[in-house]
Amino acid sequence: MNGLPDRMEEFLAGFFGNIKFVEKALLGLEGSYVELLTILSLGLLAVLPTIVPERRRQTWRRLNQIFGIVIFIYVVFTCLGVFGMVRNFFRGMNEIGRENIIALYYCSVPVTILVTSMLFGPAFCGWICPTGALQEFAGMLTRKWTLRRKLRGYPFGWGFLLTAGLVGVVFLLWVWRLAVTRTFFVEDSTIYWSEVLVLLLFILAFRMREWDLKLRRIRILSFWIIVLGALAGIRITSPVHLGFAKVYDPASLLSTVVVVVGALTIPNVWCRYLCPWRCAISWAARKSVRFIESDVSKCTKCGKCFEGCNVDAVKDGKINTEECHFCMKCVDACPTNVFTIKDDWRRK
Amino acid sequence: MPRSSARTVIPLFILAAHAALHAMLGIGGWLRPFELLSLLLLGANLVIALCLWKGSWDLPSGTCTMLLIAGHGLIGQRLAPDSLTSGAMLTVNILIVYVGVKIYEHLSRLHFAAFAGSYLILFYIFLTRMQNAEALFLLFLMGLAATARDFKLLTYFWAIVLSFTACQPYAWETTFSSFLILTALFSIRDSNWNPASVIFLVGGMALLLFVLLPVIVLMAGEDPRNVVAMLKSESVRDALRLTAVTATISTVILAAFCVPLAYALSRLDFKGKSLLLALADLPIIVPQSAAGLAILKVFGKQQYLGGIIFDAFGIRFDGSVFGICLAQIFVAMPFILKGSLAAFESVPVALEGAARTLGASSFSAFKRVALPLAMKGVVAAAILAWARAAGEFGAVLFVAPYPETAPIAVYNLFNSVGLVQTAPLVTTILLFSLAMFLALQILVKLAPGLTRREGSGA
Numbered sequence: 157m158n159g160l161p162d163r164m165e166e167f168l169a170g171f172f173g174n175i176k177f178v179e180k181a182l183l184g185l186e187g188s189y190v191e192l193l194t195i196l197s198l199g200l201l202a203v204l205p206t207i208v209p210e211r212r213r214q215t216w217r218r219l220n221q222i223f224g225i226v227i228f229i230y231v232v233f234t235c236l237g238v239f240g241m242v243r244n245f246f247r248g249m250n251e252i253g254r255e256n257i258i259a260l261y262y263c264s265v266p267v268t269i270l271v272t273s274m275l276f277g278p279a280f281c282g283w284i285c286p287t288g289a290l291q292e293f294a295g296m297l298t299r300k301w302t303l304r305r306k307l308r309g310y311p312f313g314w315g316f317l318l319t320a321g322l323v324g325v326v327f328l329l330w331v332w333r334l335a336v337t338r339t340f341f342v343e344d345s346t347i348y349w350s351e352v353l354v355l356l357l358f359i360l361a362f363r364m365r366e367w368d369l370k371l372r373r374i375r376i377l378s379f380w381i382i383v384l385g386a387l388a389g390i391r392i393t394s395p396v397h398l399g400f401a402k403v404y405d406p407a408s409l410l411s412t413v414v415v416v417v418g419a420l421t422i423p424n425v426w427c428r429y430l431c432p433w434r435c436a437i438s439w440a441a442r443k444s445v446r447f448i449e450s451d452v453s454k455c456t457k458c459g460k461c462f463e464g465c466n467v468d469a470v471k472d473g474k475i476n477t478e479e480c481h482f483c484m485k486c487v488d489a490c491p492t493n494v495f496t497i498k499d500d501w502r503r504k
Numbered sequence: 505m506p507r508s509s510a511r512t513v514i515p516l517f518i519l520a521a522h523a524a525l526h527a528m529l530g531i532g533g534w535l536r537p538f539e540l541l542s543l544l545l546l547g548a549n550l551v552i553a554l555c556l557w558k559g560s561w562d563l564p565s566g567t568c569t570m571l572l573i574a575g576h577g578l579i580g581q582r583l584a585p586d587s588l589t590s591g592a593m594l595t596v597n598i599l600i601v602y603v604g605v606k607i608y609e610h611l612s613r614l615h616f617a618a619f620a621g622s623y624l625i626l627f628y629i630f631l632t633r634m635q636n637a638e639a640l641f642l643l644f645l646m647g648l649a650a651t652a653r654d655f656k657l658l659t660y661f662w663a664i665v666l667s668f669t670a671c672q673p674y675a676w677e678t679t680f681s682s683f684l685i686l687t688a689l690f691s692i693r694d695s696n697w698n699p700a701s702v703i704f705l706v707g708g709m710a711l712l713l714f715v716l717l718p719v720i721v722l723m724a725g726e727d728p729r730n731v732v733a734m735l736k737s738e739s740v741r742d743a744l745r746l747t748a749v750t751a752t753i754s755t756v757i758l759a760a761f762c763v764p765l766a767y768a769l770s771r772l773d774f775k776g777k778s779l780l781l782a783l784a785d786l787p788i789i790v791p792q793s794a795a796g797l798a799i800l801k802v803f804g805k806q807q808y809l810g811g812i813i814f815d816a817f818g819i820r821f822d823g824s825v826f827g828i829c830l831a832q833i834f835v836a837m838p839f840i841l842k843g844s845l846a847a848f849e850s851v852p853v854a855l856e857g858a859a860r861t862l863g864a865s866s867f868s869a870f871k872r873v874a875l876p877l878a879m880k881g882v883v884a885a886a887i888l889a890w891a892r893a894a895g896e897f898g899a900v901l902f903v904a905p906y907p908e909t910a911p912i913a914v915y916n917l918f919n920s921v922g923l924v925q926t927a928p929l930v931t932t933i934l935l936f937s938l939a940m941f942l943a944l945q946i947l948v949k950l951a952p953g954l955t956r957r958e959g960s961g962a
Contacts, residue, residue, distance in 0.1 A: 253669065256634075271646045440650075
């Protein structure tokens, strides 16, 4: 039993291995290492949503997501998950004027994401983000059940509460196990986030309908926690990043598991309530050139868009830009073509 | 979608030219014809040509992209050290060209001029002026692509660029300050907009930020771990506690005497009133060291009055908490007196008169009418006096250098170990003062009694 975390770590290490596509983080400008392939690949991924054929767009999107996961595992060097990106952004900005190449190295992922979000809509969330993709793929397993729950307006159910309780108990036991067997540092505050997630599941079991939109403001709080953490130089491990950054710590795995379990019960639960990057992307999306215009007068209130949306961002032809992930499911699902994807270069 | 002839001809021509040149240059030995990236780019051009031909990509940006890709495919390897670099540069170039074409199509010529000018200036800054800044050029070009379509966004973008290049050691501070100024400027309501006041606003804020720069730098530049370590040290905590306690005591004493005095001054007229008001400003005019010496001259243990007090009550002022309070009261007095005076003068006398005719005594008219109405100003004055008392250095140093208050602790540490080691302590004290100040402000806002009485009074 004692060796379980070690074996887990070994297993993970063997699984991901020393696997970056290029040996040093890239050979780039003047023979130095620069994260150029990131810009290249993320740029491509961001453009893809617009040139993909409309007919089978959702299939293309899934492919893009899988490709996104692959790219984050095999290509991107500097992404330490959603939290690490904020931290690296800060670090990279500090290097401007000192080590310019390192500045590009650290800023490449966040800048690419923000810039593409400001031009092509928040497509990063719906088409690329590995954390989101993982949750979406997990959520497919329980899609029927979550959809029924959603259509009935998230009623309170003992089954749900018991499941959440079970998850909580197992989680706490696991945390206890880990705490006994190894030392936790501040870095392992993923566990904090996982706890928040478990608590959220409990709260949502009771009050999802009333509290949903209010709870989404936790994202702002988490954003500021991460930003202040970055300023204070605290390293906070995020979920899912164990695959990208050669950090095989059990804490990251733990929270990844919790995120996946959470996504089984509520689709994209991390994106909705906790993702700090979503704050930045929401801001960019408000200014974005590309957006989904909805002509509500055509709407027949059939509810197809609401059914499809993973983050409950659309209802009766009205899209909430703060939440929209630009997955375009509503555009594809709508029988009366309420939604059109538009570019407005004068958008304020 | 109807197909125009240009949609067929132009892509076909570029594609053919690209392929032909690729083959020719490959045979001629200028490029390696089977290098992965070159072939990929050739393929990409084929895809774009198909897109253009089908009508799913608009002609101007599509054509420009094809030209760019062809150019990179043919000469990119010669410019960049390797194909990855070339590919990344190509991505950014495509982005820039795409944005440029769109701005030219959809927005005014002025927008396009701003975009093109920005590009050139960025080129000048990063490729001509700075060494080894190609990476930054790529980074900032992406920023330009995202912000060029809107003047406001572009201004913010340039604020960042200039802060991080021209104002380098203070990049974050300048970014922060310039964002403050810009946000203030951009959020001015249109109806009140006039050039004169806008210029005054910018000039004033610039000076204000220039003056506040040391504070911002100190707060932003210090490692938080040093601050935490400082807060853990016993002597620092003692100093902070002593400062807070003495300043609070001084403020309470000042409030007890000066608020009624201010009320009296606002209601009464007598000979020598203006002299009294002028004398109240004395602590501001007198240098603090002189004030400290003066206090010592009167209240020192060896002096006449100080001796009497020591004999009668056993209280000594020099080198004790009482001395600290005395010095603080001396320097903070004008602030609370003047502030409350202004507050009371804004309360109409007629209201008290009405209260008196309804049967209130003069004391209860003061307590129930004048004081609640003036409360906001009085509390603001008291907070100011508290801050002044807590920050007092000169007078306290002469009267009571020990026990150490926070400002004196800074002075002593600076004298013994120098600037670098003192900085964390100063940051700590700044944060502490700021926190107390904010807490007091919030407390005033939250205190239910004050606002309720104020609301019913008004």
